Amino acid sequence: MQVLEGPDARRALTRTFNDLPVPDAVLSRIEATFGEALSPTQVAERILADVRERGDDAVRDWTERLDGTRPDALAVSADELAAAHVPTDLHAAIRTAITRVRAFYGQQPAHGFLNHGPDGALGQLVRPLGRVGVYVPGGLAPLISTLIHTAVPAQVAGVTDIVITTPPARDGSVHPAILVAARELGLTQVFRAGGAQAIAALAYGTASIPAVDKIAGPGNLFVVIAKRLVYGQTGIESLPGPTETLVVADDSADPRHVAADLLAQAEHNGAEPVLVSTSRELLLRVQAELNGQLEALPEPNRGWARDSVSARMKVVLAATLDEALELSNLYAPEHLCLLTRDPWSLLGQVQRAGGVFIGEYSMEALGDYVAGPSHVMPTGGTARFMSPVNVRDFQNIISVVGLNEGTLRRIGPAGATLARAEGLEAHARAIESRLPRDPS
Ligand SMILES: NC(=O)c1ccc[n+]([C@@H]2O[C@H](COP(=O)([O-])OP(=O)(O)OC[C@H]3O[C@@H](n4cnc5c(N)ncnc54)[C@H](O)[C@@H]3O)[C@@H](O)[C@H]2O)c1
Numbered sequence: 001m002q003v004l005e006g007p008d009a010r011r012a013l014t015r016t017f018n019d020l021p022v023p024d025a026v027l028s029r030i031e032a033t034f035g036e037a038l039s040p041t042q043v044a045e046r047i048l049a050d051v052r053e054r055g056d057d058a059v060r061d062w063t064e065r066l067d068g069t070r071p072d073a074l075a076v077s078a079d080e081l082a083a084a085h086v087p088t089d090l091h092a093a094i095r096t097a098i099t100r101v102r103a104f105y106g107q108q109p110a111h112g113f114l115n116h117g118p119d120g121a122l123g124q125l126v127r128p129l130g131r132v133g134v135y136v137p138g139g140l141a142p143l144i145s146t147l148i149h150t151a152v153p154a155q156v157a158g159v160t161d162i163v164i165t166t167p168p169a170r171d172g173s174v175h176p177a178i179l180v181a182a183r184e185l186g187l188t189q190v191f192r193a194g195g196a197q198a199i200a201a202l203a204y205g206t207a208s209i210p211a212v213d214k215i216a217g218p219g220n221l222f223v224v225i226a227k228r229l230v231y232g233q234t235g236i237e238s239l240p241g242p243t244e245t246l247v248v249a250d251d252s253a254d255p256r257h258v259a260a261d262l263l264a265q266a267e268h269n270g271a272e273p274v275l276v277s278t279s280r281e282l283l284l285r286v287q288a289e290l291n292g293q294l295e296a297l298p299e300p301n302r303g304w305a306r307d308s309v310s311a312r313m314k315v316v317l318a319a320t321l322d323e324a325l326e327l328s329n330l331y332a333p334e335h336l337c338l339l340t341r342d343p344w345s346l347l348g349q350v351q352r353a354g355g356v357f358i359g360e361y362s363m364e365a366l367g368d369y370v371a372g373p374s375h376v377m378p379t380g381g382t383a384r385f386m387s388p389v390n391v392r393d394f395q396n397i398i399s400v401v402g403l404n405e406g407t408l409r410r411i412g413p414a415g416a417t418l419a420r421a422e423g424l425e426a427h428a429r430a431i432e433s434r435l436p437r438d439p440s
């Protein structure tokens with residue numbers, strides 16, 4: 001275990017989205033698929049261009065090539081949706097998650113204002129977006145919860161037209177729990193498409209998959225890179241990519257909990273676990289726990305988690321908890337887990353993170369499912385300027401200006417003066433055309 005300290009730790013935790021590590025396994029799969037060494041961006045560009053040109057046929061071709069199945073019908077039929085069935089406890093858990101996420105976002109202030117005052121009226125109209133695409137990851141695991149954690153905030157915002165895309169399994173099916181969750185949410189448009197081909201279809205539209213106004217939802221490198229490339233053609237909520245968890249732990253933390261929280265997120269594709277502690281002894285004990293807990297995991301989870309731990313895990317010894325929080329703010333993790341003696345006392349120092357998980361009863365894994373806030377959170381350092389999925393992502397704001405004559409007289413001259421200072425004479429005249437003429 002390499003333990004980073006001081007300037008080395010700062011260097012290792014300084015990054016931007018553009019520095020996202022591309023795992024060797026991804027590079028070799030690209031070479032095997034394309035017969036040449038391409039970057040994930042080049043791959044995404046090729047797929048986007050092809051889907052833009054050839055629509056559904058390109059989506060089918062890429063799905064066959066990358067997901068090992070060729071879906072004749074990209075759309076899941078009403079019969080398939082109606083027939084989807086899951087065990088009773090899973091069905092109940094889906095309902096619990098929906099209820100809790102809905103209750104959480106019901107509390108987010110998301111309305112406009114229109115103030116009629118002495119100036120006339122000024123305000124903001126808030127409108128739900130028209131059509132939204134929700135990407136549900138399904139490469140390693142079918143992320144049922146991600147559908148709930150993305151679609152519910154959109155529904156609370158008032159969006160009624162929601163299109164779901166998710167990679168099909170090798171037999172061409174969509175996981176029944178994703179279909180049950182869609183049904184519970186009252187959503188009927190579900191398409192078999194994953195990766196960059198799904199993002200392309202949602203951005204440009206195909207005969208089967210309608211173009212949307214905004215694409216939301218997380219995914220692997222290909223998904224986030226494709227989202228960034230189609231931004232402008234359509235909106236995107238943010239760039240939620242491969243999962244990251246930074247645990248800050250002091251000597252009071254239970255190494256079993258620290259290891260469990262790091263491993264839980266390590267089993268996501270391409271995940272980056274980070275442990276920052278003020279105790280060298282704890283670091284050693286967590287290392288031993290990690291090894292033990294890793295070996296106890298079943299396959300394929302053990303392989304996924306081992307890949308993240310061995311290839312990307314960072315371990316930092318901080319001199320103080322203040323330094324630990326400073327490093328965390330520098331890294332801007334998707335998830336910040338505080339496992340310290342008095343975690344609440346650190347909250348005031350948290351400046352940049354997707355979510356903060358406080359104390360031993362708020363493990364991030366619970367946040368993934370049923371705590372309430374959406375688990376779709378910014379990664380790759382984008383938490384410096386982006387936020388978790390929320391109601392505002394699914395609304396637009398329209399400024400309302402309805403001033404009266406008195407206000408025009410009072411503020412119009414200042415407007416005209418600014419216009420002339422910018423050399424924009426027609427602007428100045430438009431303002432003055434409604435001002436009373438100077439009698440001199
Ligand atoms: N930040 C968040 O809020 C958040 C939430 C949930 C999941 N995630 C992340 O989502 C990701 C899910 O990844 P996943 O891979 O399991 O599912 P995914 O659905 O994101 O990606 C699977 C798709 O990737 C494409 N693909 C795979 N290899 C490819 C290649 N070599 N070339 C071109 N395309 C390729 C395929 O089309 C496949 O359908 C994980 O990294 C996870 O950490 C993030």
Ligand SMILES: N[C@H](CO)Cc1c[nH]c[nH+]1
Nearest residue numbers: 143145146243244368375
């Ligand atoms: N931890 C992921 C966000 O990075 C979300 C998730 C879905 N299912 C399990 N976990």
Ligand SMILES: [Zn+2]
Nearest residue numbers: 264265268368
């Ligand atoms: Zn998770």
